[in-house]
Amino acid sequence: MIKLKAAMAGLIFSAIAYALPAVAQQADTVSAQTVVTVVPKGGEAPELQRQNLKVWADGKESEVTSWQPLRGDRAGLELVVLIDDSARSSIGLQMNELAKFIQGLPPTTLVGVAYMQNGRAAFEQDLTADHALAAKAIRLTNGIPGGNASPYFCLSDLAKRWPSEDQKNRREVLMITDGVDRYNLRYDPDDPYMQASITDSQRAGIIVYSIYFRDTGRLDRSGYETNAGQNLLTQVTQATGGNLYWQGLSNPVSFQPYLQDLSKRLENQYELGFTARARSKPDLVQLKVKADVSRVNVVAPQRVAVGAAQ
Numbered sequence: 001m002i003k004l005k006a007a008m009a010g011l012i013f014s015a016i017a018y019a020l021p022a023v024a025q026q027a028d029t030v031s032a033q034t035v036v037t038v039v040p041k042g043g044e045a046p047e048l049q050r051q052n053l054k055v056w057a058d059g060k061e062s063e064v065t066s067w068q069p070l071r072g073d074r075a076g077l078e079l080v081v082l083i084d085d086s087a088r089s090s091i092g093l094q095m096n097e098l099a100k101f102i103q104g105l106p107p108t109t110l111v112g113v114a115y116m117q118n119g120r121a122a123f124e125q126d127l128t129a130d131h132a133l134a135a136k137a138i139r140l141t142n143g144i145p146g147g148n149a150s151p152y153f154c155l156s157d158l159a160k161r162w163p164s165e166d167q168k169n170r171r172e173v174l175m176i177t178d179g180v181d182r183y184n185l186r187y188d189p190d191d192p193y194m195q196a197s198i199t200d201s202q203r204a205g206i207i208v209y210s211i212y213f214r215d216t217g218r219l220d221r222s223g224y225e226t227n228a229g230q231n232l233l234t235q236v237t238q239a240t241g242g243n244l245y246w247q248g249l250s251n252p253v254s255f256q257p258y259l260q261d262l263s264k265r266l267e268n269q270y271e272l273g274f275t276a277r278a279r280s281k282p283d284l285v286q287l288k289v290k291a292d293v294s295r296v297n298v299v300a301p302q303r304v305a306v307g308a309a310q
Contacts, residue, residue, distance in 0.1 A: 029275040030309055031065060032057070035170050035207060036289055036300040037241060038268045045268045048291055053298070056288040057276040066273030075108040076169035077266065078127055081138075082158060084177035085115040085122075086147040086215040091176070092140050094213075094255045099135035101259040109266075112163060113137035116177065119153035127163050143216045151177040152197040155208065155236070159200035170269065172242075173201075174262065175210040179229030187228035194232045198239045202284055202303045208237050209265075211258055212246035241301040265299075272300070278309035 038045045050067040068074060081098065083091075102111050110127040111134040125137035148154060155175065162171060184191050201208055210233045214226070226249045237244045243265070245258035252258070276285045284303040291298045 028278055030278045030306055031273060032276045032285065032304055032306040033066070033271055033273050034205070034287065034301055034304040035070065035241070035269055036272050036298050037207075037265050038270065038291075039265065039297045039299055040268075041295050041297065043295070045296060046293055048270075048293060048296065048298075052291050052293055053272070054290045054292070055272070055274045057274060057285050059286065060277070062274045062276060064272070064274055066271065068271040068273075070170060070269045070271060071267075074168075074271070075106060076166070077106075077109040078112070078162075078164055078166070078169045078171050079105070079109055079266075080112040080114055080121070080127070080158060080163075080173050081134075082114050082116060082121055082154065082173055082175045082177075083138075083141065084148050084151060084175075084213070084215060085117050085142045086144055087141045087176065087178075087213050088216050088251070089140060089143050090251065091213055094252075095138050095140070097255045097259060098138050101255075101263070102135045102138070103131045104263070105131055110164070110169070114158065115141070116148035116151055116154040118147065119149035119157065121154050121158035121161070123163070145216045146182050148177070148182075148215075150181050150183055150193050151175065151179060152181060152191075152193040152232075152236070155197040156193075156200040159197070159204040159206055162204055162206070171204065171206045172266070173206055173208045175208060175233070176213050177210065177229075177233070178213060178215045178226070179210070179231075179233035180215065180225050181229075181232060185225060185228065187231050189231075189235065191232060194236060198236055199284070199303075201236070201240045202301055203305050205305065206240060207242045207301070208240040209242040209262055210237050210244050211252070211255060212244065214251050239302045241299050243299070276304075276306045279306065281308045282306065 055062040112127040113125040114121040114123045289298045289300040
């Protein structure tokens with residue numbers, strides 16, 4: 001009997017030892033998802049397949065687990081138009097174009113309109129499928145110098161208080177601002193408020209687009225501050241997988257070409273699934289995505305939130 005028990009114990013121990021490597025292997029990676037944009041280099045964007053992609057997470061080549069075009073029943077989008085309330089009154093000339101852009105969005109898009117005020121995103125219209133209602137919320141800015149506090153405070157506030165908990169929909173922001181941080185006027189690539197807005201947006205899965213438009217006040221009379229603001233906006237939009245639209249150091253004559261390009265980008269987005277190294281707690285991983293098709297760029301966030309290992 002003793003020999004039998006010893007033999008059974010040995011078998012059980014062997015079975016556990018045999019299973020352990022498999023469990024460890026399963027816990028070695030976690031699945032992650034993000035939204036990427038396919039931008040053609042002229043002409044129409046070709047239809048990319050999973051085999052056209054190469055992905056690196058934290059510098060190591062990753063497995064592509066899914067590639068889903070965000071169309072049809074996956075076309076859900078939540079878009080917040082975030083306007084700097086300190087912008088010059090001449091922005092009123094662009095309001096009709098913004099309203100037309102909102103009204104022309106697909107019915108699968110929920111639109112919200114908010115203004116940058118004292119470091120927060122103050123909503124004039126919550127997310128709605130009624131695009132005509134959202135378009136009516138576009139109003140002339142107050143034009144008070146420095147009234148936004150910092151556009152990056154406002155973006156962080158929006159990311160932390162996103163007005164929806166629906167995880168199926170894409171989350172995207174169109175910021176209209178000069179990008180100047182009133183709390184750190186010189187150009188600093190490590191500006192803490194700008195960096196915080198990037199991290200908050202990446203954790204919330206938000207893609208940020210921006211149109212440069214000057215504020216009121218003396219700061220926007222200087223080419224130095226203008227250049228600093230544009231550089232900070234470039235960092236934010238690139239880090240989140242978006243794009244900055246600008247025209248030299250002056251205000252654009254028209255928003256229309258920018259809004260047309262943005263519409264095309266929203267129509268050519270995909271959900272990318274990939275594997276990343278497992279972590280003990282939720283974290284951000286560095287991401288790089290390339291396609292083996294020469295006629296396109298795949299624009300992705302520079303960092304993506306992943307969950308903890310199970």
